[in-house]
Amino acid sequence: MKRTSKNIEYLxxxxxxxxxxxxxxxxxxxKILNYLENRSCCFTGDLVEVIPLAQSTISQHLKELKDAGLIQGEVNPPKIKYCINKKNWEKAKVLFQTFFDK
Incomplete structure (x- = not known):
């Protein structure tokens, strides 16, 4: 599907x-993706232990990765379990490889 933005079509x-x-x-x-790639999943608290940032900051980065579709979250009250979205992760690898091979 093509989309148009200011008269330019993008695939x-x-x-x-x-x-x-x-x-x-x-x-x-x-760093979050590297951490998740070596695990089946983790909780925000796990990341706070290995990345010296506030939990709120890490949560904001997780939101960006989730919005992009690179990770997914599963609510296990009161926590959210995060893991790599394998389908999109593989798609990202293919898209980047195709881009760099041009």
Whole structure:
């Protein structure tokens, strides 16, 4: 599907690549993804123990990654369990590889 923005057509894959790239545009988000990639899942508190930032800051980074579709969260009151969204993670890898191979 194509979308038009200011008379420029973008392919859906291009828009997804941009969304993924934007989400990866912060070192803390890269660190979170590296942490999650080596685990089946984790809770925000787990990340606070390995990333020296306030829980609210980490939560904001998790929200950005989740909004981009790179991670998913499952509510287990009172906590949220996060894991890599495997489908989108693989898609991001393919899109970036295709972009860099051009």
């Amino acid at each position: 859906e894959d291009t828009e997804e690549l941009v969304r993924f790239a934007k989400a990866l545009g912060h070192p803390t988000r890269i």
